[in-house]
Amino acid sequence: MDLRQLRHFVAVAELRSFTAAAGELHMSQPALSQSVARLEKELGCALLHRNKQNPGQGVLLTVAGETLLEEGRDLIAAAQRAEERTRRAGRTSSGVSLAMGFTSGTPQHLVAAALAAADGIDGVDVYPVELDWGHEHQAIVTGRADLAYLQYAEGTPVAGHTVTGLELLERVALVPTNHRLAHRGRVTLADLAGEAILDPGSAEGVPGYRDLWLGEPRPAGMPIGRIVGPPARTVQEMYSFVAAGRGMAIASKAVADQFQRDDVVALVVPDLASVEVGVARLVEDRRPPVRQVFDALSRLSRL
Structure with a gap:
């Protein structure tokens, strides 16, 4: 099983349609069907069933398909993170370069604080990455950002992320x-x-x-x-x-x-x-520089 096949399967499973998935992936439907069929053969089990009795509902997932969809999303996200982090590492000649996600709604002093936090950590550089509203936590999952500022209803848990609330905004x-x-x-x-x-x-x-x-x-x-x-x-x-x-x-x-x-x-x-603004990282991210910057920003909390 390779990532290309996995992406093909996940697209079909999420859209419940070979036709729609082929359009999203910019490939022909027969080629997509063959890719999913090869994946099923490699795994030795059926992942999808075409819903012939009610075509309007799209394809159906088997129990194995449901399992692979959940695991596959995580694998694809991990691969994206690895790709993004490796590219960032390749852009710096020494030390560690971390991306700090923010949006146009992030208080500007917090963006400045992220840059200042890196000044006190040897070998670590932080640069800001502007993200689309509402997608900040997804940017951490995909690896586009290593940490990010989020805005949310006060006290809201964010699954898979460690978040420290910093301040409240009217x-x-x-x-x-x-x-x-x-x-x-x-x-x-x-x-x-x-x-x-x-x-x-x-x-x-x-x-x-x-x-x-x-x-x-x-x-x-x-x-x-x-x-x-x-x-x-x-x-x-x-x-x-x-x-x-x-x-x-x-x-x-x-x-x-x-x-x-x-x-x-x-x-x-x-x-x-009031809305709460906080700094977030992935729970599973154990890289010391990420934790050092996160801890430095967490100490700025006014809550």
Whole structure:
């Protein structure tokens, strides 16, 4: 069994379709079918069954297939981490180079703190890598980042990661300057009831991440309004959508402080709990430099 075959199988298993998987992998369906068949022959067991009775439900996984899907995802992620870490190691002539993941919503002083942390550790260099919102923990799994700053509902566990909470950030509502509430410095969820809100995306984020930026759950009688897509990919896109009147957005006060525009105002929402920002690494990552930087940043916790 090689990684190429494993990736082929995982694509089919996740999409439940040879046709869809072939399109995602940019290969022909017959070639994909042959690859999965060879894998089944090597393992000596069936992994998939075509659902002839109900084709609309796609292919079905056998018990062996379910097992390989779970194990295969871990193997593919481990291979990606090894590839990314090896490439980083090849870019430095001496010492260890670590990637610190952050997003445009990360408080800037924390990014600076990560760089400063490496200054006190011999032979270790840290460089920042900007990540997509809501995918920070996935970047650690794939190896794109060795550590990363995450934002999550206070106290939320992140499976497979060791996380130290560093500080709490207020959440604010972003509205255009011509909005009926724009003149107020603070608003309540009752004030925002029924307001259209930008889709925060990131359904694959840490548990509760999407609800965090929708302001969910909300009390009875204070319903969320229409969720407006597509999700903004950057802070600049989010502000542009808000300014254009597509909908309000919920962000951390750090975002509002770091990105200010004349056509958007930030209103504190005191009945929304603060968001926690923390530093994370993989539980299984035993490399001393990673742990040294993680411990140095953990000591900055204000919680």
